[in-house]
Each structure stands twice: as C-alpha cells, then as structure tokens.
Amino acid sequence: MFPGPVRSRHPLLRVLPPLALLLCVPLAGCGPGTAPGPGSVSGSASAPAGSAAERAVRRAVAAWSAAPPQRLAAIPLEGWSYEVSSVRVDGVRAFARAELHYRLTGYDAAPAGSAREVELTRGSGPDGSGGPAGSATPGGPGGSWTVVADRPAPGTPPQLWDQGRVGVARGAHALVLGGDGQSPEALAAIAAEADEAVPAASAAWPRPWAGRVVVLVPGSLEAMAALLGRPVEEYRGLGAVTTGSTGAGPAPADRVVVNPEGYGQLSAEGRQVILTHETTHVATRAATxxxxxxxxxxxxxxxxxxxxxxxxxxxxxxxxxxxxxxxxxxxxxxxxxxxxxxxxxxxxxxxxxxxxxxxxxxxxxxxxxxxxxxxxxxxxxxxxxxxxxxxxxxxxxxxxxxxxxxxxxxx
Structure with a gap:
C-alpha cells in the first residue's frame, strides 16, 4: 500500500565491517507516478452529473467495494471504502475515479488514502475465472455495470497489494507487510527486529506516542521504487525509507519501507540501527x-x-x-x-x-x-x-x- 509523502530515507555507506553506517535523507516529495493503466481513457465523455448511467456506475462501485477483497483478508483493514469523484463513459466501458480510504487496525489514527481508477463494463459480467470483477448493477435505467479492473489512478503509485500477494507478520510492537516473494521467515525476522527498535526509540523519546510501527517490505528494489513513485536508481544501495506527515494531529501511521536489497546487505547490528533510527522518526513525528x-x-x-x-x-x-x-x-x-x-x-x-x-x-x-x-x-x-x-x-x-x-x- 502506498504510504503517503516520503519523509526520509537511509543510504548505506560501507565503513567498518560488520556494521554499515546508515543515513537518512529527506525527500522533497513524490515525483512522477506510475503511467496510466492500459484501460485508462483520456478525453472520454464524462457521464452527466446525476444521469442514469452515472448513478448506475456509482451503485456498482459501491456494491463491489463494500468490503476489502478476500485476497487481503490477512491484512488488518478497517474503514474500507471507495469515494467516487467522477465517472467517464466510453461506449460499453466506464471509468470511475475514486479515493480509497482504509485504516490498518490498531495502527492508523486516521484513514490512509489512495487515488484509484475503477473500470467497468456494461452488460453481462465476466465468467468469474479471476481478477477483481464483480457486483453488477441490475438492469434498468443506466444499464447493468460490472467492475472488471481496479488500479492506481494515472500518476499515482500502486498499493503493495497491486504488486501481488501480501504476507503479514505481527510482533508485539510491529506490523510487517511483505510484498510478493517475501518469505514468512524473512517477515518474522523483521518483525522481531522492529520489536526491539520500538522500546529503544521509546527510551530515547520518553514522550507519549503510539509505541508501534508499520514496516513494508516490497518484493524487490523495483517494487519499492514503484511504491514510492520514484526512479529505481534513487533507492539502489539504500536500506530503508520513512514516510508520513510531520506535526501533531491524527494521521495514518508512518510506514517504514525496507529496501530488500540494501537491508539484506546489513549485519544484524546494522539492521537494528536502521530500524531504531527509522522508528525514532515515527516516535517523534508529532513534535517534528x-x-x-x-x-x-x-x-x-x-x-x-x-x-x-x-x-x-x-x-x-x-x-x-x-x-x-x-x-x-x-x-x-x-x-x-x-x-x-x-x-x-x-x-x-x-x-x-x-x-x-x-x-x-x-x-x-x-x-x-x-x-x-x-x-x-x-x-x-x-x-x-x-x-x-x-x-x-x-x-x-x-x-x-x-x-x-x-x-x-x-x-
């Protein structure tokens, strides 16, 4: 899942074995995002506000998005909803722009968001052999619409689940979500390391904070760069990235995004330093x-x-x-x-x-x-x-x- 504005990141400088020096450099913000999906339509006709077609498409999206997909059942999600902002119709196809809202249960104090494009077709739905399709509206004014695709809106980085299967590991103080290809053992090891980082951050920062951390472990360096909407070369050799908004007030939990290639080069001591550094950024967010x-x-x-x-x-x-x-x-x-x-x-x-x-x-x-x-x-x-x-x-x-x-x- 795309965690929001990038706040800081960790290059790795090899200095004295076995510990690598870990640095954290702020980014001004996310750059150009992913390219439009193959089904995206630019310049297709917008359905007139309040028209039968628009109402039918909105009903189909609402029915389809009433709950997280079953394939995400392992992720502790709540408040799942799609808020449609516009509908475009191109013959038998429609494209709904929507904002996905959700929370990670026990971690997000406010909803996280992601801009999405939902594609629908008019008439009979697909054969159910796969994909995110479903929830056709009944026939009548506006026609019957079935969702056939859900993807990041053009220019928006993907969610972790857009990249394939998502694994989950839980620690006493950490939730670790792994991208496609990450083994349960690797995620469990990072959860254990994060469990040590949280008390260390709390010892340094004896002020109230959530006392827990969310760690994303993409399946590859390329997947990490895609999640953050930046070129791959910006992350080569980096260990981790911290994302989130600074300042007080309810907000989605910061995400620590691990570069599986750079992180894997570190010693056990180096991994602990990097996670403690990043977790300290999470702890001090409200005061920064x-x-x-x-x-x-x-x-x-x-x-x-x-x-x-x-x-x-x-x-x-x-x-x-x-x-x-x-x-x-x-x-x-x-x-x-x-x-x-x-x-x-x-x-x-x-x-x-x-x-x-x-x-x-x-x-x-x-x-x-x-x-x-x-x-x-x-x-x-x-x-x-x-x-x-x-x-x-x-x-x-x-x-x-x-x-x-x-x-x-x-x-």
Missing amino acids: TAKTPLWLSEGFADWAAYRGSGRSAAEAAPATGRAVRRGDLPAELPGNAAFAFGGDGEALARAYEGSWLACRLIARKWGDAALVSLYEKAGREPLPTALEEALGTDLPALTRAWQEELRGEFR
Missing part, C-alpha cells in the same frame, strides 16, 4: 515540524539508534574524522541543504555524522532530558529561543562546543 532543523531531527534519530552500542566517534563517524584530521573543521552545524540526496557522498556522510555528534554532545553536557526538550521546543519556536530555553545557551556557543568536541575526538 518544518521549524525543526535537520541536524537535530537526523542527529537525534542516530543518537537514539547508537545509544548503548558502544560505538566510538572514530568507528561511527569516519568521514568527519578524516576531514578534521586534514584541518577541515566545519565552521557551522550542518544546514538543511547539506542533507540533499544525490550530491557528494562524503559530504553527506559528514552532515549525518556531525549531527549525531552534536546531539551526543548535548546529551552528555546538558543531559538526555535537555536534548529531548530542545527537540520539542525547536519544532515550535525559532532555534535561538529553543536553545536558550532548553540549554541556556546560543547557537554560536553550541557550535564552538561542538567544534571542540570534534577536535578532541579526532586528534
């Missing part, structure tokens, strides 16, 4: 806004992921160490532009490493509670105000302390 600096949101997620790991700065921040030793001490904390994907990989690594080291410094110098307080305040107030209220300092002083920390770690 456009005001939150990326060095703080990404640094905090890495701080949560590395807590208690015993990883030294030299082990976890090798790119920063190389830069400092050659005299390239950063003049300021990483700006938001430093996290843009597609640029210099070494510079990107330094942005993440420097952010982690800044959050680690704050926790050491001012305390874990002060770091959490800073995160909360930085989502509501200008950063100078948040720093003064949470730490009793300003940005120049914090920057100097961070630079001194870098000198001390990488002499």
